[in-house]
Amino acid sequence: MTKDEALEERIGEWRTYFRRRQAVHATDVDELEDHLRSQVEALSEAGLDPDEAFLVAVKRLGDLDSVSREFAHEYSERLWKQLVVSPGAGTVSLTAHRDTILAIGLAIAAAVALKIPELFGLHISGRDADASFYVRNVTLLVLPFLAGFFALKRELPRSGWYLLALPFIAAALIANLLPFKPEGHTLVLAAIHLPIALWLTVGFAYAGGRWRSHEQRMNFVRFSGEWFIYYTLIALGGGTLVMFTIFIFEAIGLNAEPLVGQWIIPCGAAGAVLIAAWLVESKQSVIENMAPVLTLLFTPLFAVLLLIFVATMIWTGNAIAVGREVLIGFDLLLVLVLGLLLYAISARDSQAAPRSFDTLRLLLVLCALLVDVLALWAIVARTSEFGWTPNKTAALGLNLLLLVNLGWSAVLYARFLAKRSSFLRLERWQTAYLPAYAAWAWIVTALFPAIFNYR
Amino acid sequence: MYIQKDLVAASATPLVLAILSEGESYGYAIIKRVAELSNGEMQWTDGMVYPLLHRLERNGHVKAVWGRSETGRRRKYYRLTRAGSKHLARQRREWQTVDLALRGIWLTTLDTPSRSG
Numbered sequence: 001m002t003k004d005e006a007l008e009e010r011i012g013e014w015r016t017y018f019r020r021r022q023a024v025h026a027t028d029v030d031e032l033e034d035h036l037r038s039q040v041e042a043l044s045e046a047g048l049d050p051d052e053a054f055l056v057a058v059k060r061l062g063d064l065d066s067v068s069r070e071f072a073h074e075y076s077e078r079l080w081k082q083l084v085v086s087p088g089a090g091t092v093s094l095t096a097h098r099d100t101i102l103a104i105g106l107a108i109a110a111a112v113a114l115k116i117p118e119l120f121g122l123h124i125s126g127r128d129a130d131a132s133f134y135v136r137n138v139t140l141l142v143l144p145f146l147a148g149f150f151a152l153k154r155e156l157p158r159s160g161w162y163l164l165a166l167p168f169i170a171a172a173l174i175a176n177l178l179p180f181k182p183e184g185h186t187l188v189l190a191a192i193h194l195p196i197a198l199w200l201t202v203g204f205a206y207a208g209g210r211w212r213s214h215e216q217r218m219n220f221v222r223f224s225g226e227w228f229i230y231y232t233l234i235a236l237g238g239g240t241l242v243m244f245t246i247f248i249f250e251a252i253g254l255n256a257e258p259l260v261g262q263w264i265i266p267c268g269a270a271g272a273v274l275i276a277a278w279l280v281e282s283k284q285s286v287i288e289n290m291a292p293v294l295t296l297l298f299t300p301l302f303a304v305l306l307l308i309f310v311a312t313m314i315w316t317g318n319a320i321a322v323g324r325e326v327l328i329g330f331d332l333l334l335v336l337v338l339g340l341l342l343y344a345i346s347a348r349d350s351q352a353a354p355r356s357f358d359t360l361r362l363l364l365v366l367c368a369l370l371v372d373v374l375a376l377w378a379i380v381a382r383t384s385e386f387g388w389t390p391n392k393t394a395a396l397g398l399n400l401l402l403l404v405n406l407g408w409s410a411v412l413y414a415r416f417l418a419k420r421s422s423f424l425r426l427e428r429w430q431t432a433y434l435p436a437y438a439a440w441a442w443i444v445t446a447l448f449p450a451i452f453n454y455r
Numbered sequence: 456m457y458i459q460k461d462l463v464a465a466s467a468t469p470l471v472l473a474i475l476s477e478g479e480s481y482g483y484a485i486i487k488r489v490a491e492l493s494n495g496e497m498q499w500t501d502g503m504v505y506p507l508l509h510r511l512e513r514n515g516h517v518k519a520v521w522g523r524s525e526t527g528r529r530r531k532y533y534r535l536t537r538a539g540s541k542h543l544a545r546q547r548r549e550w551q552t553v554d555l556a557l558r559g560i561w562l563t564t565l566d567t568p569s570r571s572g
Contacts, residue, residue, distance in 0.1 A: 031482065031505060031531045034524065038483040039501070060501045074506040074513075292512035 007050040009215070012214075012424050014133065018064060019215060024071050036061060049402045092174045102152060103278030105270035110145040114138070114270045115263075132182045136175040139195040142270045144168050146277055146430060147205040154208030163209070167201040171445070178449050186449040187391045193394075197441035199224070200434070217431035222346045223280055225339070226391060229294075230276040238268050292347030295359075302340065303360055306367035312373070320378045328397040330375045334402040337368040342408060345427055354417045365406055372403060390452040394444050402438055405433050458498045463499065467507055472543040475517060475535040482508060482531070510532055516542050532559055 011033065017027050036057050043053035059272055061067065122133045133189050147164055151246075156164065171194055180187040206223060207216035229429075249256035320326065344361055376399060415421035474480060474488050482504050489497055511517045517526035524530040535543070 028505065028509075032502065032530055033506075033531045034481070035483045035501060037528060062500035062502035066500070067506075070503055070506040073508050247507075370483075441461055 002417065003050045004204060007040070007054055009422055010054050012428075014058065014423070015215065016424070018068070021190070024068050026213075028071065030060065032067075035159050037094070038195060050102055075450045079261070094407050099153060099282060103149060103274055106118075106145045106149050107274035107278075109144045110228060110270040110274055111267035113145070114266055117141075132180075132187070135187065135191045136180070136194075137172075140168065140172050140175060142199045142273050143202060146273055147202045150202065150205035155206065156205060157211050160205075160209035164205055165199065167198065171198060174446050178448060179454055180311065183379060185455050186452050187392055187454075188444045189394050189448055193245075193441040193444040196297055197438055197445055200438040203434075214428055214431045217434055218346055218427065221342055221434075223277075225343050226278050226280040230279050234272045234276055238265075238272065241268075253422050255402075292343050295343040295347075299340050299344065299361055301338065303364040306364065306371060310370060311366060320375050320422075322378050326375060327379055329400065331395055331398050333404065334368060334372055334399065334406060335352065337364060338402060338406060339404070341365060341428060345423075345430060348423065354419070358413070358417055362410060362417060365410045369403065369406055369410060372399065376403075390448055390455055393452075394448065397440060397444070401436055405430075405436075458497060463497070466550075467499070467504075468511070469543065469546040471504070471507060471514065472535060472546065475533055475541060476540065478487055479532050479534065480533045485533075506554065511539070515539070516541075 015029055015033060018024055018032065019026065028245060037052075039057035039060060040050065040053045045051060048056065064437070117133065117137070136184055147168070151164055162392075175194065178190075203217070203220040203224075204211045206214060206220045210216050236284065242264060245260055245264065246256050276389070339362060379396075408429060409426060412421060412426040416426060418422050462543065469530055470484060470492075472487060473537075474485050480488070482501075486501055486504055487509075490501060508519070512519050512533070517533045517535060518536050519533050522530055522532050552557050
């Protein structure tokens with residue numbers, strides 16, 4: 001490690017440490033970082049080692065506690081967020097109030113947008129449903145509102161808005177101009193990958209256009225996990241509501257099912273995307289770290305499961321049977337393990353020393369990799385029988401992407417456990433790799449149809 | 456020289472505003488200028504200048520814009536607003552009054568303070 005790299009790493013650690021403070025926002029840390037670097041440069045010119053210069057500069061900046069206390073003093077509303085679930089009265093709630101209106105307005109807009117095509121005779125459900133149209137366009141009718149929510153909230157500059165609009169326009173063109181065959185494999189693949197590609201576009205808005213920043217990317221990962229949890233909770237509540245709607249109307253001899261299928265479920269599902277995002281944003285500090293808690297719970301369970309699975313395979317000598325769904329199943333397994341790893345990383349104090357739980361996580365990743373390699377081996381051995389179908393190519397591509405991601409994570413994790421590398425490197429690797437998924441999602445959406453002749 | 460906290464806090468606002476009245480500047484440069492003006496006698500805890508600048512921004516005394524440093528790093532620059540100049544003028548009168556009173560009393564007391572570093 002050169003001295004410059006060491007310095008970068010220390011500044012990175014200093015940043016994450018500072019970012020934990022409630023009252024200090026990312027832009028404040030940016031400003032302080034500029035100060036720190038100016039000081040380090042000046043001291044280096046005066047003949048100090050980068051290391052020494054960093055220490056002196058940090059010392060002069062003042063200890064974190066008193067500086068963040070001073071910030072807290074200045075920005076008391078930032079601390080409020082952690083104390084009250086619903087924003088309190090007074091000036092404090094002004095922006096929170098605006099966000100609420102914005103979120104609800106956009107949720108309604110998304111619900112309406114989803115129903116507009118019905119005016120042109122494209123039905124979302126029922127007997128004459130036009131499944132193909134909605135399969136292709138459902139994310140395009142909802143996610144732009146989510147992106148808009150963050151763009152407004154983060155006060156994205158005008159150039160950012162153009163950049164943000166670009167992927168959505170491209171996606172709309174791809175989804176509606178390419179001559180997909182109904183029920184074709186490439187159509188289904190595009191319908192699966194488009195939401196992923198556009199979700200990462202939402203990440204651009206979430207980061208306020210600063211998508212290159214590692215911290216922002218990590219925040220978006222955190223956000224995605226929390227959003228998923230909130231959305232699931234809302235869906236549970238929505239399910240209960242739907243059940244009761246049908247039940248009570250049935251009691252008076254009316255059939256509410258058309259109303260539920262045509263309006264409540266689709267509109268609710270679209271609006272909930274915005275509401276869940278708004279909840280994650282506004283309750284950020286209150287019910288934080290739900291995802292990390294779940295990962296803490298399930299990491300050992302999955303590690304044990306995979307260990308037993310590998311042991312059983314060796315014991316019985318049974319190979320993995322290559323079926324249609326095997327590849328997809330193992331993709332999902334790797335995604336799950338990656339998720340467990342990501343949320344564990346996002347919640348971990350990057351300065352803490354290795355603990356026994358870290359070994360367990362590494363074990364989980366290694367087991368997943370081993371199982372996946374065994375599955376891949378079985379599939380590739382028989383690939384000549386099936387040829388390259390679009391489904392298989394997509395699944396295989398994703399598998400390779402995940403393998404590279406998890407494989408290198410395992411290496412970095414092992415090096416961290418051996419105290420030969422810092423945890424920050426592992427974090428950086430994960431956030432740096434995210435665009436690869438976006439790129440792959442776009443390739444499958446945009447290029448696969450033509451490559452595979454719209455099969 | 457050690458200067459007690461209250462005095463540092465009270466003098467920080469007029470000092471920062473006065474430095475900004477010389478032209479647009481940023482946190483690090485402001486601190487350097489303070490050290491220069493006081494011959495290195497006044498040492499602020501660097502981090503403390505930022506909450507102060509943010510408060511001045513909120514009160515409308517300064518305006519902040521993100522720009523770039525010579526090396527291309529993101530940097531937040533602060534500029535004095537019209538309200539800020541007025542505030543500075545008022546502060547200046549207050550401090551001059553205090554200064555005048557103190558000078559008067561320093562002259563009549565016998566042991567003149569000696570500079571110590």
